[in-house]
Amino acid sequence: MAKILDGKEVAIKIKEELKIEVEQWQQRGINPCLAVVLMGDDAASVAYANFLQKVAADVNVKFHLEQLPKDAEEDYLLSVVDKLNQNKKVHGILLLLPLPEHIDKQQVIDSILPAKDVDGVHPINRGYILSGGDCIYPATPLSCLEILQRYGIGIEGKHAVVVGRGETVGKSLMYLALAQNATITVCHSKTPDLAYHTKRADVIFSAVGKPGLITGDMVKPGAVVVDAGISQVDGKICGDVDFENVKEIASAITPVPGGVGSITTVMMLKNLLKGITMQQAFVQ
Secondary structure (H helix, E strand, O other): OOEEOOHHHHHHHHHHHHHHHHHHHHHOOOOOEEEEEEEOOOHHHHHHHHHHHHHHHHOOOEEEEEEEOOOOOHHHHHHHHHHHHHOOOOOEEEEOOOOOOOOOHHHHHHHOOHHHEOOOOOHHHHHHHHHOOOOOOOHHHHHHHHHHHHOOOOOOOOEEEEEOOOOOOHHHHHHHHHHOOOEEEEEOOOOOOHHHHHOOOOEEEEOOOOOOOEOHHHOOOOOEEEEOOOEEEOOEEEOOEOHHHHOOOOOEEOOOOOOOHHHHHHHHHHHHHHHHHHHHHHHO
C-alpha cells in the first residue's frame, strides 16, 4: 500500500513559513501585495479569485483585484497591467485565464514584468528554466517537486517519466526535474505504447487531464506517482491516475483532490515573495 502524499498538510506547513517571511518583509517596510487581473465574470475565475484572496489573507499578504468588463479593449487591459507593473506597492501580478477571444493572450502575458510574474509564464521566466537561471517558476511543476521534497523523496539519479508536454506543467517540469539530476523521459499523445515507458519509471509525473490514463498495470512496483492532472467526471474532481488500483502498487502517490493542487496556490505566494527579492535587487 502506497504512502499517501497529503498536499493539504504540506500547504499548511508552507503557509506557516510564508507568514514568517511576510512578517520579515513587513519589518523592512514592505507589505507584500498580490494583484489579480480578471476580465469578465467567468464563474470559475471569480471563484478562484475569491479563493486566492482568502489564502493571501491567511499569510497576511495584501490582495488587490482588477476586474475588467468582458468587452474591454486589449489596449485598456494592457494599460491596467502597465499600471500594476509601475506600482511599487504591487509585488506580483496574476492574469486569470481564459481571456475573451478578442484579446491576444500572449501579448498580455508578455507585458507583465518577469519579476512580478507569479505564475512563471513570461517568456523570460520560461527561458531561464531551460538555461538554469534564477527566475520565477510555474507553480504547478514546482508543487510536483515540492511535495516529494517535503516527504523526503529525492529524484536524483532516478528515472522520471513525465506524461504530458503541455506548456502549463509538462515542459517546465521536465527541465526542473532535470535540474535535480533525474533522468527524464517525456511522453505525450503521439507516444506509442505509453505503458512501455511508465513501467520502467522510478517516478511518474502525469499532467494530461485524462481520467484513468495511468492504470495499475502501467506502474512498476514501488514507483512514486505524482498526479498533476485534473478533470471532472460526474461532478467529481479526479486526476489522471486510477488511484485505487495504483496505490496498491506504488510506494507513494498523490491523491486528486488533496495532492499537488492543494499546494499550487501557496507556491504562487512563495513566488510572490521571491519576486520581491528580485525587485529589490533591481532597485539596488
